[in-house]
Amino acid sequence: MPLTLSPPRLLLLLRRRQAKVQEPRSTARPCRGARLSCAPDEVAATDAEQQQGEEEEELVLLASYRTAFNEVIMVIDSPSNRYLVLDPTRNVHSILPKKSAWTNSYWDECVSLPTVVPRGPVALLGLGAGTAAHMMLEVWPWIQLIGWEIDPTVIELSRDYFGMSTLEKTTELGGSLSVHIGDALSPSATVEGGFAGIVVDLFADGKVLPQLQE
Structure with a gap:
């Protein structure tokens, strides 16, 4: 099962950026107040109450592209991981952990x-x-x-x-x-x-x- 981004507020932010992607481009923009997590769809759909009090981490959009194979390609960085996100389906296709040798996902x-x-x-x-x-x-x-x-x-x-x-x-x-x-x-x-x-x-x-x- 592919992994997804959550919560919905981050998805909304990324979709707004995706709508602006017309030509291949590279950027590095901080995104404060958003949290990036990876989990199957049913796990990612946690409600806001479960996330209250959790420490939010800064996300940085390092690059975004559109190609014949992928409508959206985004490289997103955080203090703990770097993510490759493909297509409007918000799927995380790759993770590069920074603080651990493991991803805590199916790649392990x-x-x-x-x-x-x-x-x-x-x-x-x-x-x-x-x-x-x-x-x-x-x-x-x-x-x-x-x-x-x-x-x-x-x-x-x-x-x-x-x-x-x-x-x-x-x-x-x-x-x-x-x-x-x-x-x-x-x-x-x-x-x-x-x-x-x-x-x-x-x-x-x-x-x-x-x-x-x-």
Whole structure:
């Protein structure tokens, strides 16, 4: 299930900004008095009473773009995390934690994959800003990751704001992330000999892709 932004007051703020996005642009604007959290839809719908007394953190919009693949791309920064937000569905597609090695979300589960598959290359279908890649290379620095992302602008922003360029460099133990720009579900999204494991993180408009529901 994709993650969402909450509460509604932040969503309203972001939608107002999205309505103004006409051409690719980059900005850095502080947004005080708003709180950014990530949770499945049913968890994100907490009422205002539950949030009273919680410390609010400053959010900064670092960049916003529109491409042929994503109507809205936003990089949002906070003292605790950096977020990649795509489309008016308000989905958080990637998180870069600053104060912890863990996201407290489904990406954490990816770290266990090498313990249950043979040693070999692992595919990341739907790379985003590389949340799963960051975590897997941190725990398993020998792992060979091969990621696919359809939007080249997302990859550019990931290298600029999420440290993806570091993941593309080979570690002392031989691990690295190889980035491919293209359709993760195309026949060409493979390697000789196949993959030891595959992580599928593909959503569109807040829903699982139709091809994965067949």
